[in-house]
Amino acid sequence: MRSFSELEEAITAGLEGFNSFISEEMSADEHFLRRRFSFKKNKQITVLNYLIYKHQTGFGKPKMRKHIEMLLNKGADFNSDCSIHLLLRLKKLELFSLFLRPDSEHVEAESLPVQCIDFDGTDIEGRTLLSRAIDTGDPKILSVLLRNNFRIDINKPNRIPMGGQTAEIQPLHQAAINDFPQAIYYLLEKGAIIDSPCGAFDETPLLLAARLGKIKSLEVLLTATMSKNCLNLEATNNQSDRPIDLLCKRLEEKKNPEEALYGIAMLLCHGAKVPREERFRNLLIKHRFALIDEVERYKNQTGHSIAKFVRACHNKNNPLHDIIYANTWLHTIWRYSCLQWIWHLLGFPCDEAFRIEKLVYGGPDAIDPLSTSEFTPLDSIKTNRTNQTHKSSCATSEKPAEIRLAEERPVFTQEERKFSEFVWRYYLTCRYSKAPWSTMYRKLTLGECTDIEEVREYSDKTVNATTTTRTIINGMDKKGPSVHENLLTGMNL
Structure with a gap:
């Protein structure tokens, strides 16, 4: 065969004609299926790759699946010209199953028609099969590659275009860039190193996901590491930015702010510290109501624990306490004005x-x-x-070592639930008659009272014997009248 025009004539003759043509060419030249022929733009490709380019789906379009299968059965080499890489790059995923057959890795290459796949081989652009598979965005392809015990170097870096430049990054980072949560999960499941720094900013996958606002990737990274609690949420890139700082920058710049706030809420729920910079803390004060909404959204959508977030809010020594219970002069005037009665009567959010x-x-x-x-x-x-300083951009030679950061109870204690129940009962009792001057109301809204023992200490004082607080505590402890009786007879709350 001198050109692909002869191959086109054979394809037009049908499968039998195509088979006869290939058999004749192989008889005349035993290396026929390995030879490369001129293609457009001065490319040299094999017959197999030509058929992959030609294959299309849809009515009236050339379907080359059977022709490709015929070549594979005749021993066409798909490793030398990276045929599987090609079909993944072209997103012709319906051809993938022709190449990856059961136990294909364990069969000798000489044993036709099945040959050994070079999983870690790279194409002309320096991309591995795994890297090309991640770019498809197809979970099924990744599942086949990573869940069948194939010998794949899941940490092998690839040259990936980033911001007009090319950087060597690992598959886990690539999956984060693509916001491909299934790929991240399968890679971690397979044992990918979660905190290798890569790229121009020496970023871990978590830092990269935060900077680019890839919230799905951020969520699966946090979820997958929950059982071992080994993800360092305070790790920094070479600009000294932490994940929460990077998300605050996106919020400040109004780059998909709702998703940025959701990412911040997730990080805080997993125990991340608040931003160091004052401008970011003020930004969170401004968005604190929306932040609480995003925490609730995270809880309702995933069912994950929010105990770390609530405990940080309750802790008077934690900066998050000052963010949530912010007391600017304008906020204080509003909180203690009678106008807030109208606010609550109209059913708007509570404090x-x-x-x-x-x-x-x-x-x-x-x-x-x-x-x-x-x-x-x-x-x-x-x-x-x-826990070490990042020195290299993508080194993987170090032996991975499992670590565990400080653990914290993922569920609320009985005392924590009792305090929340008290606050709920207090709000339910007083919602239509809030007295901004009442001591307990002030203590709760200012964050001065954040645990049940402080409530009991206040309730046990003799001067507070007739307060709503005492009545509610007695009702919770099954002492005295029920909290559902009319509690609005006295002015002292």
């Missing part, structure tokens, strides 16, 4: 304290959401240099 506690206890009929995420915490997480 921060009541909204925080509602996350924990929403009433006797409230049901905690079940975990609905398709991703579950993994035990196969591997870490590299999480």
